[in-house]
Amino acid sequence: MGQGTPDGPVERGAVAGRIPLAVVVVDAAGLVSHWSVGARRLFGWAKGEAVGRPVGDLLPVHGAIPEDHERYGAHDGLGPDLETSLDRRIAYPAAGRARLTAPGPRGDRADVLWWAYPLAGPGPERLLVLAADAAPSAGAEEGRREARAGHGGRAERVAPGFAPHTDFPGADELAGRLPEILPGMSVGDSSRIVAQVLELGYPVLEFSHHDRVPVTPDWGVARRAERKARRERAERVAAHGLPAAGPDDEGEDLEYAAVRERLEFLNEVSGRIGSSLDLSRTITEVSRAVVPRFTDVAGTYLREQVVAGEGFPEGPPDETTLWHRVAVEHTDEPGRWDDVVPVGESMPFPAHTPFFQCMTSGDPVLVPRITEEMGNAIASQFEKRDIRPLINHRSMLVVPLKARDVVLGFMILLRHRERPVFNDMDRVTGTELAARAGLVLDNARMYTYQESVADTLQDSMLPHIEPRMSGCDIATRYLPGTLLGRVGGDWFDSVKLPGSRTALVVGDVMGHGLNSAAMMGQLRTAVQTMAALDLPPEQLLRNLDDLAQRLGEHYLATCLYAVYDPIAGELRLANAGHIPPVLVRAGDGRSELLDLPTGAPIGVGGVPFESVRVRVAPGDRLLMCTDGLVEVRGEDIGVGLATLTESAAHPAASMDDACDAIIRALNAGGARKDDVALLMARLNGIPGEHVAQWRFAPDPSEVGRARELVRGQLRAWSLQELADTAELLVSELVTNVVRHSRSSRVDLRLVRSRALTCEVEDDDHMLPTLLSAGPDDESGRGLRVISALAAEWGTSRTNHGKTVWFELPLPTR
CATH class of the missing domain: 3.30.565.10 (Histidine kinase-like ATPase, C-terminal domain)
Incomplete structure (x- = not known):
């Protein structure tokens, strides 16, 4: 294991050992429900004396369980701010250290390390406490003397902590043997507790500011398989005349395990983020990936251009750059952060803040503890909202979210006072985590930007039709394709004609994507121009076919063109390879597919078009749509047309309700994959x-x-x-x-x-x-x-x- 000094880490031999653990379970009332043999040896209370007593009378676990510090005065190093109720206990693992008067006639001072895990489930158990003597064996005491010698006689700092992963050599033993020390518990209850412990993390000893070594739990007797493996390894060494393994070998294993823990945590987080290209969902995934395992509070800020979908931000940020708060994830009580730092707020950050330093340098900023002075400086940005109670005296790490060397945003990570402060290894871990999150966010940002461009293009090409025209009311719907891209070639339109008439048109360019959308825009413009010339429907389609052939050989589209004369009470329609319209009669509610000459699609060339006159009455409804509404792969289109005809005849409170009802009926199973254009006109007539x-x-x-x-x-x-x-x-x-x-x-x-x-x-x-x-x-x-x-x-x-x-x-x- 590497030992740390104020000037940096120093490579030394590892200190390895196995530590007996005391196991205590506390119920919701704050009473001890389980007390292991190790707990009796460490704290001196027999099981009969401990079970059923308030846990505050027995254990010096600050910040994790209710405790009466006036009654328990035999330990030091504990602050006065103790919790008073299990209902207010912290919702994350806690760890600490205390010196106690050891049981026995000598009354030695014991150096106790402890880890507390909150439990959730149907059973009465609400807190699990693991505790151990920091020097349980001669081997460990020898290691401590080596540590002191390596630092000029100064005692090495030893503190408990958590490793947020369960894949370590002792995980199976912890999972297998912890239930043995929970007497009187059912298999289901013990399995539930073990699963929660392994999910939250396993105990580690922090020997310096830089290194953590996992604690392999031991209940005093090595497992038979381990004893056999050690004996066989010693026999092989002796047979080949090799030197015995020294402490450096074990140290390398422990150091490798510590690094592997970080890498496995990052790998696990990487697997949890990026499951979607939706920007807001990606932000939520990134925030929840680090809380509570790596930090207790995570606030994510993005540049305003990224949130607005305006493309890649240009130029470095400065004091005028607006940062949009997009997520705040925390383990505090619900609502505590909402009023002070609400999601959705935009704000700049001045140069004296660590956030400005992070976003301009692109490097992480580590603040071991936020001082009163720094807290005041940060709070000045929040006007009348006092953020100091939420941040003062907490450890903070600010990491940039970058892509292609451009800062897209940053994350503010805070740890509660009871938790170990961020250290240099946390800085490296946080930086790597932010780098991976930045790439995922950039992918989501690019997808959001491209989707915004596609939507803008589609909206710019589709008309904004007035709901009331001369002699008729119109309702429309456009639905982008669900799988084939949001940009398509379907369109609808209406054109005012002389004589109080109205031209109604629906078209569908074959294919999808930007090329189809561009062709759709050209054809729609041509239809508007020729409709204004008051050309007969068949002549308009003839001219449109000629135009498509001049534009290119791949220009193919279907089109249905109708002219409604409200004074004469007449429809005149022509079809170019499109599905027929539906006419709903107001008199008897009967609906029918109009029998029109089909014609060839626009762009085929050399095919004549014909028009048909249909008499209509006031109140009749004309329904025109593209084939995406009625066509389902693997199913005959006749089934969709029959459903369309039937659903169009159902009465509705309004035109919009009628359109929505038709879409629901045709997309009941979610099988629609193509884009859809729908136009419904109520033919009111003019008396x-x-x-x-x-x-x-x-x-x-x-x-x-x-x-x-x-x-x-x-x-x-x-x-x-x-x-x-x-x-x-x-x-x-x-x-x-x-x-x-x-x-x-x-x-x-x-x-x-x-x-x-x-x-x-x-x-x-x-x-x-x-x-x-x-x-x-x-x-x-x-x-x-x-x-x-x-x-x-x-x-x-x-x-x-x-x-x-x-x-x-x-x-x-």
Whole structure:
């Protein structure tokens, strides 16, 4: 074992020995329920005298069990702050050292080392205490003399501690023989206690600030197999004339075991973190991996850019860098840290704090004990919240979370006062732990960033459709694929058309990923552009097919395009290889798949498209979706279509509820893997009494008659508030046709729907343009007036000429 000095470790021979253990079990009432033979030898109380007595009368275990220090005055080194109730006991292993008056006539002072384990379970046992004499044998006393000699006569510091792993040469013996010293316990109870002890850690003796040696428990008699092995080893050494093994050999084994314990702990922690690429879950795993085995409190801070998913942070942090507190894990009573250091808070750290030193240097910072002065400096960052009771006099280790030499964050690790302070080996262990956690966090960060980019791309390409259009209500849903990537080629859209009509479209680009999403964006833009030209559905799909072939030979997509005329009560649909829509009749609630010419997918080329007219009634619902909703691998698509048709017919309180019910019905078993686009439109129609239309001759005298008719119609609809504005705008549009077009007719139509729509149509295909008129110009201001006063306006070509329209919002009653 390596011995430590103030200047660093010094290589010396190891001190090895086997230590008899006293075993005591305490129940929830604080009374001794089990008292081993070793406890009688160490503390002097017989089993009959000890069982049933308050444990505070018998043991000097500070901080782990209730104790009356005034009644137990024969030991020193114990502080006055003793626990008063087992309900307030610490929830982690504790260790300590005390000098007692040994039993017997001589009354020697005994140097007692102890380890206390909290127990949980259905039985009455609540605390297990292991204790031992620090010098139980001549061999150990000789080792202590060697230690003193190696340090110039100074006694080597000996303190108890815990090794947080169970894989050591004596683990099997501890597991096998500890139940033998728990008399009167059932096999189940003793096994439960042993399992908890091995999970929390086994006792170690700390001989210096740098080295820990595991205690191999011994109850006075070596196991038969061990005696036989030692005898055989001695015989082989003698037969070959080899020198006997010295203390250095055993020291090397113990030193190897101590290092192996750390490596196995790190390996175990590495296996527990990184099970998910979700950033928040990864942070939680990292925090819980170190509490309570390595530390009692773990606070994790990340740079604001990492939490926000803004990519890799650039440049070194400084005093203005915001650090986001993402997790606080501790063993204190619930809620103790929540109000003072709440998760989710962002804050900078000034240069005088150890946190700033860690995040700027990228090296761990070890503070053996937080002094009052340092505690005041740290507490100044928390405004009116006093954090000093939570941190003062505790041992602290700050370790950076780095990836590619960039500090992504750091962890603040704190140990309670009763626990050994962090040492140099803990610093190395914490640094290695943080390095592994930093890599896992960086992987999660990159995945989160890429997922954010994909979601942003998908959201930017999908339209934000108004829930109410002229003559219809619309609800939509988009669900990304669960396995094939969050970015896909499914889309939906709606386009406002002249004549209070609405174009409804759903498409699906074949494939997944960024290429499909990019193609989807191009096709969606093309559909919007061609729909604004008021092309017939079959002609629009024909043009879209030509465009896809010009873009590339791998551009394939299906598309369903429908135009709803709420005044005529008619749907006009064309299909390009897409699944058919579902129409739910309002009259009898019957739902049906519309029989449409299937057509070939967009991009195949050379295939004609046909359109179909379908009569609809007010209240009918049209459902359009992509095949990801109805198609399941290994199952006929007809089953999904039948389920879609049936679920669409079920009544629902709202359009959104209807969409959700359909998705639940189609994804009941969680078998959906593809992305889904769903569009539902309730076809409300526009009653004939809400439509007024007139035809005028292209004569200046007709302008005044148009104004009078508009004013009279608005009066009949009780919309007098809109009369002045509507009359002015209609006058501008009709005048513009009379003066500047070669039209033989002027058609004017007013439609009262969700807004007041006015359309002026003529047979001249030349579209008017918005001009910038000067102060001396006599014309060019008409469209600017319309642009200023109308809520919306636009122009479009038709088969017979052009239409110029504007909308005015209806007054609120």
